[in-house]
Amino acid sequence: MILIIICSTILQQKIMSTNTIQLAEPTRRSSATCSSHRNGINEGDQETYQQIITRGENHDEKNENKTKFSAPASISGYESIIRFFLLPRQAGVVLLLEFLNSFRSFGLRFVLYNYITNEYGITDAQAGKLLGVKGFVDILFGLIGSILVDIIGVRKVSVVALSVAVVGRSLLAFGRNTTTLFCALFFFSPCGDALLGVGLYRVALKKLTTPLTRPLPFAVSYAAGNLAGALADVVIDKMRNGVADLQIDESYGWLGGVYTPIRQFIVVTWVFVVVTFLIAFCFLRDETVIDPDDLDNEDALRPCRTIEQRFDSDDGGNSGNFIDGRIMNSTIPPDAMPAKPMISPRILKKCFRKQFPLVHSEDEEADRNQRNFDPTNRLSSLPNYKVYKTKYENESHGQVPSSVLASRNPCRGALKVFQQVITILMIRNTWRVIMFGFASFSVVMQWTASEVVLPPFLERRYGEFIPIYTIQSINLFGCLVMPPIVGALTTGTEDFQIVMPGLWIMACSPIFIALFPNVFGACIWQLVLTIGEVLWSPRQDSWTASLAPTGMEGLFFAIGSARSILGPLGDVVMGVMNEKYNTNCLDCRDQFGHFCQNLSNTNGSLQCVSVQESCGLFPPAGGDTEPTCPTTCLECPTWEPTDPSAFWFLLMLFSTLSPLSVWFFLPFLRGDRDRNDGCYGVLKVSKRRLLGICGAMDEAVSSYDHVRAHESFELGVVDPSL
Numbered sequence: 001m002i003l004i005i006i007c008s009t010i011l012q013q014k015i016m017s018t019n020t021i022q023l024a025e026p027t028r029r030s031s032a033t034c035s036s037h038r039n040g041i042n043e044g045d046q047e048t049y050q051q052i053i054t055r056g057e058n059h060d061e062k063n064e065n066k067t068k069f070s071a072p073a074s075i076s077g078y079e080s081i082i083r084f085f086l087l088p089r090q091a092g093v094v095l096l097l098e099f100l101n102s103f104r105s106f107g108l109r110f111v112l113y114n115y116i117t118n119e120y121g122i123t124d125a126q127a128g129k130l131l132g133v134k135g136f137v138d139i140l141f142g143l144i145g146s147i148l149v150d151i152i153g154v155r156k157v158s159v160v161a162l163s164v165a166v167v168g169r170s171l172l173a174f175g176r177n178t179t180t181l182f183c184a185l186f187f188f189s190p191c192g193d194a195l196l197g198v199g200l201y202r203v204a205l206k207k208l209t210t211p212l213t214r215p216l217p218f219a220v221s222y223a224a225g226n227l228a229g230a231l232a233d234v235v236i237d238k239m240r241n242g243v244a245d246l247q248i249d250e251s252y253g254w255l256g257g258v259y260t261p262i263r264q265f266i267v268v269t270w271v272f273v274v275v276t277f278l279i280a281f282c283f284l285r286d287e288t289v290i291d292p293d294d295l296d297n298e299d300a301l302r303p304c305r306t307i308e309q310r311f312d313s314d315d316g317g318n319s320g321n322f323i324d325g326r327i328m329n330s331t332i333p334p335d336a337m338p339a340k341p342m343i344s345p346r347i348l349k350k351c352f353r354k355q356f357p358l359v360h361s362e363d364e365e366a367d368r369n370q371r372n373f374d375p376t377n378r379l380s381s382l383p384n385y386k387v388y389k390t391k392y393e394n395e396s397h398g399q400v401p402s403s404v405l406a407s408r409n410p411c412r413g414a415l416k417v418f419q420q421v422i423t424i425l426m427i428r429n430t431w432r433v434i435m436f437g438f439a440s441f442s443v444v445m446q447w448t449a450s451e452v453v454l455p456p457f458l459e460r461r462y463g464e465f466i467p468i469y470t471i472q473s474i475n476l477f478g479c480l481v482m483p484p485i486v487g488a489l490t491t492g493t494e495d496f497q498i499v500m501p502g503l504w505i506m507a508c509s510p511i512f513i514a515l516f517p518n519v520f521g522a523c524i525w526q527l528v529l530t531i532g533e534v535l536w537s538p539r540q541d542s543w544t545a546s547l548a549p550t551g552m553e554g555l556f557f558a559i560g561s562a563r564s565i566l567g568p569l570g571d572v573v574m575g576v577m578n579e580k581y582n583t584n585c586l587d588c589r590d591q592f593g594h595f596c597q598n599l600s601n602t603n604g605s606l607q608c609v610s611v612q613e614s615c616g617l618f619p620p621a622g623g624d625t626e627p628t629c630p631t632t633c634l635e636c637p638t639w640e641p642t643d644p645s646a647f648w649f650l651l652m653l654f655s656t657l658s659p660l661s662v663w664f665f666l667p668f669l670r671g672d673r674d675r676n677d678g679c680y681g682v683l684k685v686s687k688r689r690l691l692g693i694c695g696a697m698d699e700a701v702s703s704y705d706h707v708r709a710h711e712s713f714e715l716g717v718v719d720p721s722l
Helices: 002-015 031-035 043-061 077-085 089-119 124-152 154-174 178-196 200-207 215-242 250-255 261-283 345-351 402-408 410-425 428-439 441-452 454-462 468-489 495-508 511-515 519-547 553-560 562-581 644-655 657-664 666-670 687-694 706-714
Strands: 246-248 257-259 287-290 386-389 598-602 605-609 614-617
Touching (some): 077 215, 089 124, 089 178, 089 215, 089 261, 089 441, 124 553, 124 562, 154 178, 200 287, 257 261, 410 428, 428 562, 428 666, 441 454, 441 519, 441 644, 454 468, 495 519, 495 657, 495 666, 511 519, 511 644, 519 553, 562 644, 657 666, 657 687
Antiparallel strands (some): 246 257, 287 386, 598 605
16 A cells, blocks of 8 residues: 555656745734634734734845745645655554445445345345444434534543444344344444444544645545455455355354354454454553644734743844744644654664755754754755654643533533534534535435445345455555546646546446446446545545534534435435346345255255255256256345346436536635635536536636635634635
């Protein structure tokens, strides 16, 4: 995986060698701007702050770089890799947990539908309803988890959720009746697994990276998740085709019984949950990384809120505290310590003999505080990463932690959460993310179809030994390899110029399995679906992350993922579609889901049996043909044929609603217009507007309001265009 990322970044360096990465250039904050936020600066501080700004501006006039906080700078692919490996070790722990969490999550999702229909005798419609109810409960607990992440931190939520997940996965792996199944699906799984699926480790990774280094760690995280899912697919098929049923004597109590290959795989995921819990308990910590030369917008503008940190230097600002009128040292907490990198600079120097000297010289670190600040050279040395314990809610500045306040007065804690929700909902960026989520719902139904419809479709029509999950892994392996390459080729391209073509490609992909409802058609569908997905999904993730306000990421991601409310409806619909277009043949399968495909001669009587038991199915005797037993539902004498192509055509037509909906709201999603400009530009009609159906830019689009929205949020100012 790391080799793939390295190769892609080298490719990016070659492709973009003539371009530069533009760093955000925060607008200078005047006293008038900061004075609009009265919560952080009282009346007595206004005059002092005015003096601070004046002294900073006077200091700027004495320097050549008086209007730029950060100039355009370039960063090569090699430097991206070096900076990535110099991140704190906690970033590596989070990426490892992300991999393990993705394996246990993807693994269960892939086999759950077949598992409950084959081993618990549940019909397709009932299975769809069960998964739908489970989905609604997961959403509820996911929202609770997203709130808890911002209040008590990633570590506590992770450890508690994993401890509950161990119990839930134990019931799924070793339980034998519907009571244990329902307890696992409706209580323990939501309390455990759902809390881990709300972007928990994504929040941690954001805190452990800086703006310049963030794209590569998120790309590695995305690749790690897809690699885990792809490996889970491969392991499932290897176990289905290469592992026999395991019989454990009933004398072992709740451990006794028949373990089919699918149940054995769920036991494997249980082991992964236990290992993940141990790693999180022993090594995961709540830390935040900061680099004075690579600050988030909120960190760079923090003096507007922390006016108590005075500029008391007597040297006119030459101590290094002022850079273009900003108090840079005030952004570093006093408990910040130098970060211990994942890989030491000495090892990196050996691995990158030619590239390392280009980004570092031995005496640069010692001269960092002695030389004059030069924006054009601010990226020429190794990053000065420092880590400190993450402060949640009111734990900083000597205030009482919010968890303590909530325990003393639960109403106060609930009120604070409610206020945070209202604050986030008053930001235009939130509604942009929500709008895109609902608009893209119809196309992401293909992911549900890939997990709920495709496995039983292939198994029932083509037998148990078809590599169902290997076919499914085409998507995940593609999402592992292709996103870094696509990202390198499309660097500098506006987001929706990539998103719109990707949505159209993915929306039209079911046409292949509709025309060829067989194994070949399924493979082509997965391949084309993957091409479309890698164009729009990673770009949409980075677009969403760039809009998330610092300190409230968990709640923002939860509200922004409101589309998941419709997810349970998709499970119910897919169950009904299976019942109608992809019916099961229970008469020709045993209680464990095996086909009664073996012919047995017992006392002179021919009978069809499975690997576990007799099915009570007797093949017709006599005639010119040799008696056979059904290996698929197509060969089952009591099975009623259906037309599977009808479902895939319906799925394709439904999926096309997504690119059409995104195109309709595209001016609002791009964020370049206000409410008075033709309802955010949605009602405008022009040639360029019509060409936007393929992602073309509107002639009025010049820049985005990401930075402006972030600054408005940090100042407590509601976006006036909302």
